[in-house]
Structures are given as C-alpha cells and as structure tokens.
Amino acid sequence: MIRFAIIGAGRIGQVHARAVAAHPEAELVLVYDAFEAPAKALAEAYGVRHTLDIDEVYGAGDVDAVIIGSPTAMHVEHILGSVRGGKRVMCEKPVALELDEATRCVDELGDEAGRVMLGFNRRFDPSFAEIHARVADGEIGQLQQLTVTSRDPQGPPAEYVAGSGGIFKDMTIHDFDTVRFFLGDIVEVSAFGTNADEAIKAAGDFDQAMIMLRNADGALATIVNSRTCSYGYDQRLEAFGSDGALSAENLTETSVRKASASQTQAQGPVLNFFLQRYEAAYSRELGVFIDAVNNDAEVSPNVVDGVEALRLAQAATQSAREGRTVRL
Numbered sequence: 457m458i459r460f461a462i463i464g465a466g467r468i469g470q471v472h473a474r475a476v477a478a479h480p481e482a483e484l485v486l487v488y489d490a491f492e493a494p495a496k497a498l499a500e501a502y503g504v505r506h507t508l509d510i511d512e513v514y515g516a517g518d519v520d521a522v523i524i525g526s527p528t529a530m531h532v533e534h535i536l537g538s539v540r541g542g543k544r545v546m547c548e549k550p551v552a553l554e555l556d557e558a559t560r561c562v563d564e565l566g567d568e569a570g571r572v573m574l575g576f577n578r579r580f581d582p583s584f585a586e587i588h589a590r591v592a593d594g595e596i597g598q599l600q601q602l603t604v605t606s607r608d609p610q611g612p613p614a615e616y617v618a619g620s621g622g623i624f625k626d627m628t629i630h631d632f633d634t635v636r637f638f639l640g641d642i643v644e645v646s647a648f649g650t651n652a653d654e655a656i657k658a659a660g661d662f663d664q665a666m667i668m669l670r671n672a673d674g675a676l677a678t679i680v681n682s683r684t685c686s687y688g689y690d691q692r693l694e695a696f697g698s699d700g701a702l703s704a705e706n707l708t709e710t711s712v713r714k715a716s717a718s719q720t721q722a723q724g725p726v727l728n729f730f731l732q733r734y735e736a737a738y739s740r741e742l743g744v745f746i747d748a749v750n751n752d753a754e755v756s757p758n759v760v761d762g763v764e765a766l767r768l769a770q771a772a773t774q775s776a777r778e779g780r781t782v783r784l
C-alpha cells in the first residue's frame with residue numbers, strides 16, 4: 457500500500473484524491489494547502505488529516521509519495537522539498553513558469569530527475585495511448601502529420617490566468633507533450649495567438665492559438681487551442697501516415713445517436729471537462745506511478761519531459777510575440 461499526501465487541494469488536487477481513493481494499492485493520509493478551507497474540505501471528504509505546515513508533509517513518516525497540485529509557481533519548491541524528505545513525487549504540469557527555473561529543478565534533482573513523474577495525463581488516455589502504440593507498431597507506415605485539437609469549454613478565472621504563465625505554458629503544454637510523445641525532438645515552432653475573450657485579453661494572454669511544429673525528420677504537427685468552446689471540451693487527435701490514418705474523436709456519456717428531419721448522427725454533449733473526459737487517464741497515470749514506486753524505478757513521463765515541453769512553450773510564446781518561426 458502506497459501512502460499519499462496531496463499538496464494543493466484545488467481542482468486537480470480533488471481529481472487526484474479521487475483517483476487515489478479508487479486505487480486498491482493507494483491510500484490518502486494527508487492533505488496540505490496554503491489555506492485552511494480547501495485543505496480541511498478535501499481532508500474531511502476522505503476522512504484524513506490536513507496541515508497548513510509544508511514541513512509536516514516533507515517530514516511525515518507515514519507518507520511514501522506526494523502528488524503536487526499547487527499553483528505552478530510553487531511546483532519546484534514542492535518537488536525539491538518532497539524529494540529531500542525522501543518521498544516519491546508526481547507533480548502537475550508545467551514544472552515551472554520559467555524554463556530556467558525548471559532546468560534548475562532538474563539540475564538539483566540530479567539522478568532523481570527520472571523518478572519524478574510529470575502529470576501529462578493525456579499520454580494515458582486509452583484512445584490516445586492506443587493510437588500511439590499502433591503508430592509505433594508501424595500500422596500507418598511513416599508518421600507524417602499529427603493534428604491535436606484541444607479546446608476548453610470555458611476560460612479560467614482572471615486570477616488563474618494571471619498566475620498561469622500564459623496559454624502556451626499552461627494549456628498548450630499538454631499538447632506539446634503529446635507532440636513530443638509522437639514525434640520526438642522538435643526543431644521548429646511557429647505559433648499564432650489571438651483573442652475572442654475580452655477578460656483574457658485584459659489579463660495580457662491569448663485565448664486562441666494555433667501552433668505548427670516540425671521534427672528533425674520533417675514530420676509536422678499542428679495544435680489547435682481555444683480557451684472557450686460552445687459545445688464543450690473538444691479533445692481530438694489524428695495521426696496521418698504513409699499507409700493510413702488513426703484518429704480519436706470526442707467522447708460522450710453514451711453512444712446513442714438520434715436521427716430526425718433536421719439532424720442525423722446526433723449524439724449527446726461531449727464530456728464536460730478534464731475530470732470527466734480524462735478520468736480513465738488520471739487513473740492509469742496513477743497506476744504507472746504506483747508501479748514505479750513499488751519497483752523503485754524511474755518513470756515516464758518525468759520532470760525532464762516537463763522541461764522539454766516547457767522549452768516548446770517558451771519557443772511558441774516567442775514565436776507568437778515576434779511573428780516568426782523559432783528554431784531550436
């Protein structure tokens with residue numbers, strides 16, 4: 457049984473608490489937050505203790521592993537503190553707000569870096585993972601193009617945007633990791649950003665973005681992002697190769713379709729947001745982490761993948777601001 461602490465009791469902390477509670481080899485024992493109300497609420501929901509003292513997490517004798525879901529600016533401090541306290545760590549994306557800070561984290565971790573998991577949950581989505589495995593098996597020949605569509609149902613609150621690092625580091629970071637997962641190292645990034653949401657514009661960020669990337673072999677990827685989407689959480693993937701294509705469409709609650717005089721093939725709404733859409737992915741992600749803890753092994757994706765995704769986010773930010781392709 458792996459005994460867990462959760463750092464940060466907000467939206468994603470609650471998602472992970474649920475996955476831990478559902479896993480037969482995992483047990484939640486401690487919740488930390490900088491504020492009493494969220495810490496207490498999450499701890500009480502699972503009948504465990506909470507603390508506002510981070511050193512209690514680092515030093516807890518009954519905690520084997522820590523899941524970090526605190527605001528991004530705190531990730532590096534919480535990773536280093538937990539590892540120094542002898543805990544295995546799974547940390548949410550992105551590693552940090554700035555590439556320098558993320559690189560410093562990897563440098564300070566040294567040999568431990570490969571053991572710190574990064575929460576790129578989409579690698580564990582059953583459909584995306586199947587496409588990846590079938591591409592790797594050569595089923596569609598040479599992979600030539602990857603198209604990643606990721607649109608959120610509604611934009612985050614302005615205070616979240618302010619501390620998020622911007623759309624490329626906060627949102628597209630998942631898609632940069634997906635592109636690296638399929639295409640490996642990227643050599644060129646060209647990004648465009650614009651606004652349809654006045655509140656996000658006022659906060660100095662883009663809410664719409666499109667990014668093109670190229671790997672060393674010439675394979676291309678396109679990422680399509682929006683912070684808002686009228687029909688819900690739009691999460692799709694297509695891999696196109698010399699011998700065919702593999703694609704995954706949006707998920708709905710059931711597969712029931714309606715035909716009428718005005719519509720055919722009409723289904724219910726797409727699953728609403730990350731908790732519902734990626735529930736299976738979070739659970740499989742936790743399973744991979746628990747296996748690594750049980751086997752005292754390295755894990756993938758890890759904090760080094762987090763740095764590489766952040767490198768792409770930084771390049772995209774620069775590309776969109778300067779209106780040019782960035783070569784890596």
Ligand SMILES: NC(=O)c1ccc[n+]([C@@H]2O[C@H](COP(=O)([O-])OP(=O)(O)OC[C@H]3O[C@@H](n4cnc5c(N)ncnc54)[C@H](O)[C@@H]3O)[C@@H](O)[C@H]2O)c1
Binds near residue numbers: 489528576616
């Ligand atoms: N993988 C995913 O699908 C996914 C989804 C959402 C968020 N995230 C990531 O998770 C992190 C948290 O995002 P969220 O949406 O849960 O945010 P949130 O605002 O809902 O929750 C953050 C929590 O951290 C607490 N907090 C504030 N300062 C803190 C500090 N110094 N130390 C510890 N806790 C502190 C807040 O009180 C709050 O409870 C971000 O890095 C975000 O990028 C990942």
